Amino acid sequence: MSAHERASAGFAAWFGSPPTGCWAAPGRLNLVGEHTDYNDGFVLPFALARRTVVAAAAVHEPRWAVWSERAAETVEFGIDQLAPGAVEGWAGYVAGVVWSLRNAGYDVGGARLVVSSDVPVGAGLSSSAALECAVLAALADLSSLDVPLDERPRLAQQAEIDYVGVPCGIMDQTAATLCRPGHGLFLDCRTLAYEHVALDPTIDGLAVLVIDTRASHRLVTGEYAVRRRQCEAAATALGVRALRDASPTDIDRLDDAVLRRRARHVVTENDRVLEVVARLRAGDVASIGPLLTASHESLRDDFEVSSPELDAAVDAALGAGAIGARMTGAGFGGCALALVGADRVGA
Ligand code: GLA
Numbered sequence: 001m002s003a004h005e006r007a008s009a010g011f012a013a014w015f016g017s018p019p020t021g022c023w024a025a026p027g028r029l030n031l032v033g034e035h036t037d038y039n040d041g042f043v044l045p046f047a048l049a050r051r052t053v054v055a056a057a058a059v060h061e062p063r064w065a066v067w068s069e070r071a072a073e074t075v076e077f078g079i080d081q082l083a084p085g086a087v088e089g090w091a092g093y094v095a096g097v098v099w100s101l102r103n104a105g106y107d108v109g110g111a112r113l114v115v116s117s118d119v120p121v122g123a124g125l126s127s128s129a130a131l132e133c134a135v136l137a138a139l140a141d142l143s144s145l146d147v148p149l150d151e152r153p154r155l156a157q158q159a160e161i162d163y164v165g166v167p168c169g170i171m172d173q174t175a176a177t178l179c180r181p182g183h184g185l186f187l188d189c190r191t192l193a194y195e196h197v198a199l200d201p202t203i204d205g206l207a208v209l210v211i212d213t214r215a216s217h218r219l220v221t222g223e224y225a226v227r228r229r230q231c232e233a234a235a236t237a238l239g240v241r242a243l244r245d246a247s248p249t250d251i252d253r254l255d256d257a258v259l260r261r262r263a264r265h266v267v268t269e270n271d272r273v274l275e276v277v278a279r280l281r282a283g284d285v286a287s288i289g290p291l292l293t294a295s296h297e298s299l300r301d302d303f304e305v306s307s308p309e310l311d312a313a314v315d316a317a318l319g320a321g322a323i324g325a326r327m328t329g330a331g332f333g334g335c336a337l338a339l340v341g342a343d344r345v346g347a
Pocket of ligand 1: 033034035037168169170171172329
């Protein structure tokens with residue numbers, strides 16, 4: 001059964017009546033542009049065919065009841081439990097969206113929700129953003145709120161940062177909201193301007209493999225916050241608003257060797273995104289392979305967010321003939337991606 005069918009059937013089984021509707025948001029794979037979003041830089045994610053589906057119906061009082069297929073539990077909360085952090089665990093992402101919408105002045109009403117998902121958790125494929133964005137879409141429609149599409153990523157991100165307490169950037173929620181089939185989402189994380197760039201490797205006889213190392217990324221939250229602080233410190237030392245504004249020659253002015261490496265990753269990674277976008281616009285998917293591999297090396301050596309499992313996955317893919325491979329997502333575990341000839345998928 002699809003996540004859609006499971007959510008819908010789960011709702012009827014759990015709440016005893018059919019849902020008003022189902023809302024969905026996809027997981028994402030970031031092709032290139034890692035740890036650049038919170039530096040006002042560029043990213044290029046695309047949506048996966050796997051999605052999180054929320055079956056939902058409105059209720060009259062301001063209470064929310066959520067059943068998660070994955071957690072096999074129901075969590076309920078009322079308006080008095082909307083202080084950031086009050087609801088913990090997976091349901092915190094749901095409560096966070098309610099909080100975020102209300103915080104922005106939207107009069108979101110109570111609801112019953114059932115969540116089913118095919119996006120793996122902890123794999124760096126943004127299961128949390130998919131959950132936030134699907135819940136946001138459901139609640140907005142059920143309460144007839146006119147929440148502009150372009151405003152939704154920020155509201156979902158706010159839920160994650162301020163309610164759940166994960167200091168994430170804007171990429172994942174934007175991808176889960178705006179990506180289109182057959183396209184990468186080229187996003188400028190400073191202006192939030194975006195372009196749908198055609199991305200269909202199959203035309204060139206290629207495939208993008210998603211390789212789940214299944215290695216836990218438990219270090220990720222703490223180390224992620226450390227990387228953010230280091231990037232801010234590097235920008236401050238250089239006297240720029242964000243590392244987006246630093247040039248390759250600026251980096252040499254940083255005395256601290258760690259900050260220099262962090263900054264070099266961000267500056268070179270932004271360039272790689274622009275170069276990949278240029279090549280995709282020119283219809284030359286096959287030539288982006290070395291840029292993807294260079295991204296991995298930079299994340300491994302300069303940003304230091306890879307892991308032995310991710311390095312092994314990338315090396316194995318390249319050894320088996322991939323034309324490019326890299327870790328994807330925040331790092332320390334989760335998934336790698338590889339661009340391979342369609343005839344080399346098995347290898
Ligand atoms: C996580 C965050 C994103 C982004 C990536 C790294 O997925 O949620 O905002 O920073 O890590 O590129």
